[in-house]
Amino acid sequence: MAEVATARRSRITPERAAELYAAVLDLLREVGYDALTMDAVAARTRSSKATLYRQWGGKAELVAKAVRHSKPxxxxxxxxxxxxxxxxxxxxxxxxxxxxxxxxxxxxxxxxxxxxxxxxxxxxxxxxxxxxxxxxxxxxxxxxxxxxxxxxxxxxxxxxxxxxxxxxxxxxxxxxxxxxxxxxxxxxxxxxxxxxxxxx
Incomplete structure (x- = not known):
């Protein structure tokens, strides 16, 4: 079961993840953390919300990883x-x-x-x-x-x-x-x- 979950989580390429992280940071600057929703991220990035949850688990994890990715x-x-x-x-x-x-x-x-x-x-x-x-x-x-x-x-x-x-x-x-x-x-x-x- 863990192997299946890992395979599913790895479907997003590094390039696609970078696009998603950039969109998350743009949304954060526009609306702030509290008003940011996974629906908004999905719409902005043309992703399914299920994919976002499967890959990152939730908003907090996605935001933290987006900020980490932006660090040089x-x-x-x-x-x-x-x-x-x-x-x-x-x-x-x-x-x-x-x-x-x-x-x-x-x-x-x-x-x-x-x-x-x-x-x-x-x-x-x-x-x-x-x-x-x-x-x-x-x-x-x-x-x-x-x-x-x-x-x-x-x-x-x-x-x-x-x-x-x-x-x-x-x-x-x-x-x-x-x-x-x-x-x-x-x-x-x-x-x-x-x-x-x-x-x-």
């Missing part, structure tokens, strides 16, 4: 510049300023929905938060292994918090979208000194 460059394992500063700068440079502005607006719209929808919170943790935290831990561990930062530095546990905080607070405090220049200056002025890492 896959795993941070591909980034290894030889220094923590270089790695964090490279992470920032994966998205241009236009993409950052779009992602910032999208995440602001989803923030309230995440906290009022347990299914969406679970899906976000599984598909976005936990993978990104694991990626950042590997980047930091490489810096520890290179001797750039001490393994007992308490700031290590807050790297993800610092990065997400800077991204989110830029609009709230400065009324401007996050940009590559802003995030790189934040990394150099805040993140690296907190970790005791070289800034030069």
């Amino acid at each position: 460059g896959g795993s941070l394992d591909r980034i290894d510049t030889g220094s923590l500063k270089g790695d964090l700068h490279a992470v920032t440079m994966r998205s241009d300023d236009c993409q950052m502005e779009q992602n910032s607006a999208l995440m602001r719209g989803l923030a309230m929905a995440v906290h009022s929808n347990p299914d969406l919170l679970r899906a976000f943790r599984e598909h976005l938060v936990e993978p990104e935290m694991a990626d950042f831990r590997r980047v930091i561990q490489r810096a520890v292994d290179r001797g750039e930062i001490r393994p007992d530095n308490p700031a290590i546990e807050f790297v993800m918090h610092m990065m997400v905080g800077a991204f989110a607070a830029r609009t709230l405090i400065d009324e401007q979208p996050p940009t590559q220049a802003f995030l790189i200056s934040y990394i150099d002025a805040v993140v690296l000194p907190a970790l005791g890492a070289p800034t030069g």
